[in-house]
Amino acid sequence: MRNWRIHIRNGTFTSFTKRAFSMNHILKVEVEIEIDGKPIMIEQGSVLIQACEKAGIQIPRFCYHERLQIAGNCRMCLVEVEKAPKPVASCAMPVMPGMKIKTNSQMVHKAREGVMEFLLANHPLDCPICDQGGECDLQDQSMRYGSDRGRFHEHVGKRAVEDKDLGPLIKTTMTRCIHCTRCVRFANELAGATELGTTGRGNDMQIGTYLQTHLNSEMSGNIIDLCPVGALTSKPYAFRARPWELKRTDSIDIHDAVGSSISVNSRGLEVMRILPRLNNDVNEEWINDKTRFANDGLKIQRLEIPLIRKNDKYIPATWDQALREISSAYKRISPVGDEFKAISGHLADAESLVCLKDLTNRLGSENLALDQPQGNEPLPHGVDIRTNYLFNSTIRGIEKADFILLVGTNPRHEAAVLNSRIRKSWLRSNNIEIAMVGENPLTTYHYEHIGNNAIALKDALDGNIGQKLKKCKKPMIIIGSAVAEQPDAKFIYETIGKFINKNKDVFLTSEWNGYNVLQRVASRNAAYDIGFVTSSPKTASVKPKFIYLLGADEFAAEDIPEDSFVIYQGHHGDLGAQYADVILPSCAYTEQSGTYVNVEGRTQITRTAINSPGVARENWKIIRALSEYLSVTLPYDDIHDLRNRMNQIAPSLTRYNVIESCSMSDLGIKVQIQDHNKESQVIGHTLMNPITDFYLTDVISRNSKTMAKCSAHFSKKGFLFIHDTDNMIFRILYILSIFASFILSINLKGSILPNNFLPSTKNLSPSTVILLSSTNILKKTHPTSEGHFHIKNVEKGSYLLEVLSLNYQFDPLRIDIFSIEEALAKGLNISTENQETLLPILIQVYQIQRGHAWDDFGSRMPYPIQLSPTGVESYDAKHESLKILSLFKNPMVQIIIVTMISLFIFPKLMTILDAEQLSEYQRMNSKREKNSLSDGTQDIKMAPQLSNKTFKTSKPQNNKAY
Numbered sequence: 001m002r003n004w005r006i007h008i009r010n011g012t013f014t015s016f017t018k019r020a021f022s023m024n025h026i027l028k029v030e031v032e033i034e035i036d037g038k039p040i041m042i043e044q045g046s047v048l049i050q051a052c053e054k055a056g057i058q059i060p061r062f063c064y065h066e067r068l069q070i071a072g073n074c075r076m077c078l079v080e081v082e083k084a085p086k087p088v089a090s091c092a093m094p095v096m097p098g099m100k101i102k103t104n105s106q107m108v109h110k111a112r113e114g115v116m117e118f119l120l121a122n123h124p125l126d127c128p129i130c131d132q133g134g135e136c137d138l139q140d141q142s143m144r145y146g147s148d149r150g151r152f153h154e155h156v157g158k159r160a161v162e163d164k165d166l167g168p169l170i171k172t173t174m175t176r177c178i179h180c181t182r183c184v185r186f187a188n189e190l191a192g193a194t195e196l197g198t199t200g201r202g203n204d205m206q207i208g209t210y211l212q213t214h215l216n217s218e219m220s221g222n223i224i225d226l227c228p229v230g231a232l233t234s235k236p237y238a239f240r241a242r243p244w245e246l247k248r249t250d251s252i253d254i255h256d257a258v259g260s261s262i263s264v265n266s267r268g269l270e271v272m273r274i275l276p277r278l279n280n281d282v283n284e285e286w287i288n289d290k291t292r293f294a295n296d297g298l299k300i301q302r303l304e305i306p307l308i309r310k311n312d313k314y315i316p317a318t319w320d321q322a323l324r325e326i327s328s329a330y331k332r333i334s335p336v337g338d339e340f341k342a343i344s345g346h347l348a349d350a351e352s353l354v355c356l357k358d359l360t361n362r363l364g365s366e367n368l369a370l371d372q373p374q375g376n377e378p379l380p381h382g383v384d385i386r387t388n389y390l391f392n393s394t395i396r397g398i399e400k401a402d403f404i405l406l407v408g409t410n411p412r413h414e415a416a417v418l419n420s421r422i423r424k425s426w427l428r429s430n431n432i433e434i435a436m437v438g439e440n441p442l443t444t445y446h447y448e449h450i451g452n453n454a455i456a457l458k459d460a461l462d463g464n465i466g467q468k469l470k471k472c473k474k475p476m477i478i479i480g481s482a483v484a485e486q487p488d489a490k491f492i493y494e495t496i497g498k499f500i501n502k503n504k505d506v507f508l509t510s511e512w513n514g515y516n517v518l519q520r521v522a523s524r525n526a527a528y529d530i531g532f533v534t535s536s537p538k539t540a541s542v543k544p545k546f547i548y549l550l551g552a553d554e555f556a557a558e559d560i561p562e563d564s565f566v567i568y569q570g571h572h573g574d575l576g577a578q579y580a581d582v583i584l585p586s587c588a589y590t591e592q593s594g595t596y597v598n599v600e601g602r603t604q605i606t607r608t609a610i611n612s613p614g615v616a617r618e619n620w621k622i623i624r625a626l627s628e629y630l631s632v633t634l635p636y637d638d639i640h641d642l643r644n645r646m647n648q649i650a651p652s653l654t655r656y657n658v659i660e661s662c663s664m665s666d667l668g669i670k671v672q673i674q675d676h677n678k679e680s681q682v683i684g685h686t687l688m689n690p691i692t693d694f695y696l697t698d699v700i701s702r703n704s705k706t707m708a709k710c711s712a713h714f715s716k717k718g719f720l721f722i723h724d725t726d727n728m729i730f731r732i733l734y735i736l737s738i739f740a741s742f743i744l745s746i747n748l749k750g751s752i753l754p755n756n757f758l759p760s761t762k763n764l765s766p767s768t769v770i771l772l773s774s775t776n777i778l779k780k781t782h783p784t785s786e787g788h789f790h791i792k793n794v795e796k797g798s799y800l801l802e803v804l805s806l807n808y809q810f811d812p813l814r815i816d817i818f819s820i821e822e823a824l825a826k827g828l829n830i831s832t833e834n835q836e837t838l839l840p841i842l843i844q845v846y847q848i849q850r851g852h853a854w855d856d857f858g859s860r861m862p863y864p865i866q867l868s869p870t871g872v873e874s875y876d877a878k879h880e881s882l883k884i885l886s887l888f889k890n891p892m893v894q895i896i897i898v899t900m901i902s903l904f905i906f907p908k909l910m911t912i913l914d915a916e917q918l919s920e921y922q923r924m925n926s927k928r929e930k931n932s933l934s935d936g937t938q939d940i941k942m943a944p945q946l947s948n949k950t951f952k953t954s955k956p957q958n959n960k961a962y
Helices: 049-056 105-122 137-145 182-191 222-226 289-299 319-333 350-364 397-399 416-428 454-462 462-470 481-485 489-502 524-530 619-629 637-650 705-717 724-741 820-825 887-891 891-909 913-933 937-946
Strands: 005-007 012-016 029-037 040-043 079-080 101-104 170-172 196-199 207-208 233-234 247-252 259-267 270-278 309-310 311-318 342-343 367-370 403-408 433-437 448-451 475-480 513-520 546-550 565-572 582-585 595-599 604-606 746-752 768-775 778-781 788-794 799-806 813-819 842-845 865-867
Touching: 040 778, 049 101, 079 105, 182 222, 182 416, 222 233, 222 270, 233 367, 233 820, 259 454, 259 891, 270 289, 289 705, 311 454, 319 546, 319 565, 319 582, 319 619, 350 367, 350 524, 350 546, 350 595, 350 637, 367 637, 397 416, 403 462, 433 454, 448 454, 454 462, 454 489, 475 481, 475 489, 475 891, 524 595, 524 637, 565 619, 724 887, 746 937, 768 788, 778 788, 813 865
Parallel strands: 029 101, 342 367, 342 546, 403 433, 403 475, 433 448, 475 513, 546 565, 565 582, 746 865
Antiparallel strands: 005 012, 029 040, 079 101, 170 233, 196 207, 247 259, 259 270, 309 311, 309 582, 595 604, 746 788, 768 778, 768 799, 799 813, 813 842
């Protein structure tokens, strides 16, 4: 990459160039250039491809991307510049005054055809089986800009590259790679995954991870969208659908509080995939991996019908039966005032929150709680003014900040898309500083770790960090939402509030608000907007008798008294459903229209993409129907009336995709400090990060098989690289656990014995393979010439052992490996005969039949394993000996015989006919010819056409090639 330069920042190597327009500050100086004869005014510092786009001219490209640094690899964007000796790469050439550019000349056409011909020379013909089909830039541009023929013929075959293993999310076919390096640049610039790069040069260049590691990033799925060919595709989506089969629905993501714009691609009743949607103010065109790949959790463990608990068992019921059960229980228990409690979950929409709050208030209760630690306690920060709990600098404003102080948060896990903005700002700005108070997590940028508790925060604001913040033009303090759940929450909010109020001329201006709270839950800001919070400690102390869980699954067990009646309304059978007396199935965010408020206060809406399973209903409709059974009917019957009610409570909830400006300085107020926070005592508790596993944070992702694979994979792989020195003991224990797994693993051994089918083990094919498999383990080995085999490092568990042979059939075996303690607990007979191991492990071997249930055991087999073939199997057709008569079965021979008969035998038969029969035959033949040749001119016209000649009378054709 000749345009790449290597820069070192704080000990980290990064590969990029500073020439891209999108990274420079906006310059108002404009220059005039000419494109295809038309004058264009363009900002100085822009490149030619941006000028062409402004002129409405589409320039083909593969490597150029508006949000990535310039590489200039593909040369597909060549244009002709007057007085230039050769075509110029428009993505890398800055504009200069008086430039004259041609984008449609003969030179440009030939250059593009040549570039495309070189790209296609080694590209495999995988289009019919490639998942990129229908969305492939190479397909589209080859049809529009490529030649109609190729001149390259390689006799030794096309270039082939070994596929790379990038993890459970990304499927690679590196032979299709055209070396645009979009994936490399995105991984290094925005995702912070510097392990992805290039090796070699020229024809030997390859893209991959240098040390054969997996791509460990929360944003890795975006390289699938960036790849212009089918080299990088979605592994969970592989071979499932074609783009033209899918219905697209614009919506938003609710797995975190960022509210990324997404496109839900569905087919029938199933969400097939989720893709990002352009939104420059929020997520640009990126989404995190949880948003992209957790959609398979929408169809697993779903609640489809109402359920009623009877004798510790859930019995299916109709909606009328379930709602009557709740009504009768309410009359029987008769909760008074705050004994009726409502708890909202992470994914609740604003409509259902308003309904549940109105229902609770009409029942005479103010006992509202949030689904989080300390959710029953009054908030340590105020909710009267929205700026007290919003990300006031806005997501886009991160790129303007010159100092960022993170308090008790890890944006990489809590808001991965927002975290990419911080990395971009840190990487492309030379003067931004980042500091952190709290745990010492592994981030995608360098920061100064000040301390891990409230005392360190106060010392920092009183010391050097406070002085730096005061001198900055646009400083930011980002407080994690988990700070409100910490023992020192009151002291922290009081400390930060006093510091900002004291320096409000820097933090609180008409153009800038540097006070930010980073929410991590999609429903939280809407709950604060409508006042769905605990009103007082007195209310929170009341023991509830009747509890309504609105998708709540993160509460503590002590929050649910054993003698209380619990209603669970949700779309998945998670933790909250286990406590419920009545379960009401509701819609997920892809099955209903719901309002959410993102981290910066932007109101957005989800849209219905598919129908809900079973008899599940929209959340607000369930609560509205229940209000009738409880004789407190809510005053709205449709979604429009409900949103009018929302507008009365919080007008911002009905003003979509806008952020209401609310400057504290204009209002003449400061950061709101609650009375119960003042003069609070500090404990010095470590500010813990709330998310320990990025891939399993909500009810949808916890039911996703793809997210489970990511959690199992990356949590194990990345555990040793945690930066927190306080967790050293856990790293040591983890290493010891790995060492113990090797100690407790065994080497299975066995033999293949001769029998009537197999006279000698030497008759086995060299390709014979012995497979040992389980749900996530696959081991294989080959038998020796004597039939012996060993399978090393097999841990405890149940396995299927199979023998794959070209010549013989073998029945599969089930291998169970227990520890002695597990064997005793299962009541197994511990016999040490045939147990040739010194470890406290019991090995049991059973014969099973193909197609039978896993628990359908056959006869017990001895250990070491003994295998014998049960039949003979041949995959090759036997060659038959050559026979003369077999030649007449060949169709070609039969055709030759018929042809010979018609040429030589039929004329001889004609001579045998008598004169009268011969004359009759000739008469009928001549009559047939007259009927078929009714117009002589037709023969004259058809003959030249059939002989591919031109008529004398025809006009000369214009054969000019275009």
